[in-house]
Amino acid sequence: MCMKCRELDVPHNIFANMPIKDSVSWNSIISGYASKGIWSKAFELFDKMREAGFEEHLLLWNSLVDIYARSEKVAVARRIFNLMSKKHVVTYTSLIAGYGIQGEGREAIELFNEMIRLHIKPDHVTMIAALSACSHSGLVMQGQKLFDQMQSTYGITPHLEHFFCMVDLFGRVGLLKKEKEIIMKIPYEPTPEMWATLLRACKIHRNTEIGEWVAEKLLDLKPDNPRYYVLIANMYANARRWNKLAEVRTVMQDFGVRKSPGCAWVNTGSGFSPFLVADTTSG
Numbered sequence: 001m002c003m004k005c006r007e008l009d010v011p012h013n014i015f016a017n018m019p020i021k022d023s024v025s026w027n028s029i030i031s032g033y034a035s036k037g038i039w040s041k042a043f044e045l046f047d048k049m050r051e052a053g054f055e056e057h058l059l060l061w062n063s064l065v066d067i068y069a070r071s072e073k074v075a076v077a078r079r080i081f082n083l084m085s086k087k088h089v090v091t092y093t094s095l096i097a098g099y100g101i102q103g104e105g106r107e108a109i110e111l112f113n114e115m116i117r118l119h120i121k122p123d124h125v126t127m128i129a130a131l132s133a134c135s136h137s138g139l140v141m142q143g144q145k146l147f148d149q150m151q152s153t154y155g156i157t158p159h160l161e162h163f164f165c166m167v168d169l170f171g172r173v174g175l176l177k178k179e180k181e182i183i184m185k186i187p188y189e190p191t192p193e194m195w196a197t198l199l200r201a202c203k204i205h206r207n208t209e210i211g212e213w214v215a216e217k218l219l220d221l222k223p224d225n226p227r228y229y230v231l232i233a234n235m236y237a238n239a240r241r242w243n244k245l246a247e248v249r250t251v252m253q254d255f256g257v258r259k260s261p262g263c264a265w266v267n268t269g270s271g272f273s274p275f276l277v278a279d280t281t282s283g
Helices: 002-007 009-016 023-035 039-051 058-070 074-083 089-101 105-117 124-137 140-154 160-172 176-185 192-204 208-221 226-238 242-254
Strands: 263-267 272-276
Touching: 009 023, 023 039, 023 058, 039 074, 058 074, 058 089, 074 089, 089 105, 089 124, 105 124, 105 140, 124 140, 124 160, 140 160, 160 176, 160 192, 176 192, 176 208, 192 208, 192 226, 208 226, 226 242
Parallel strands: none
Antiparallel strands: 263 272
16 A cells, blocks of 8 residues: 555645646546545545535536446445535436446436436436446346336437347346347347347356357357357356257367367266366356
C-alpha cells in the first residue's frame, strides 16, 4: 500500500499546489487514489471536494459514482449517490450496473423502479445494465418484464446487447427452450458468442438435443475456431456421450483445425473416459 501511495506523490503534490482546483483536477486525483485501492485517501479528498463547493457539479459526481461502482465498491458508490441532491439517468445507470456486477440484482431493480417513480427516463444503456443485473442474479420474471416494457413503456427498441442479456438470463437458469426462442426472434444476425452462450448452457444442463442444433449454427459461422469445437466436445463429455466426443475430435482432425485441445481423463464411475481440457469459457 505504501508503494501505491508513493506512486501518487507527484500528482498529489501538483494537485496540492494548484492555486485553483477545478472539477477535472478533483476528479483526476480522487480517481487516481480510487484506482490504486487507497480508499481512505479517496474518501478524504471526496469530503474536501464537497467543502470546496463542488456539491452541485453533476458531471463530477456522476463520474465518481461510476468509478466506485466499477471498482466493485458499490457501498461507496451508494454513499456518494445518496449525498447527491440532483441525479441523472447516468447516475442511476452507473449504480444499477454496479449492483449487477456484484450479483445484487434485487437492489438494482429497486433502484431502477425508484428512477421510474422520479420520472427519470431510462435509456438503452440503463436497460442493458438492468437486464444484465437480472441475468447475473437469475431474476427471470423481472428480466422478462423489463424486456417486454422496453418498447411499449419506455420507447426503446431492443438492440443486440439487450437480446444477449436475455439469452444469458435464460441460459443461466436452464430455460434452454426460451433461450432458443429468443435467439430465433432476434431481428439481427445472432453473433457467434450468442450461440456459444446457448451452447454453454446446453453443456451445463446436459441438453444435447438443443446443443447439436446450436453447434451446427455456430460452426456454420466459425468453422475454424478451436474454442467452439472444445465447447461442443465438452458438452458431450458432460452428458457422458463419449462416442460423440470422439467424433468431434475426428472432425477437428479431418478439417485440420489448428491448436487441437489436449485430452484428460475423468472418472465416470465405471472407468475413465476422455475429456477435452482447453475449454476455458465461463459457464
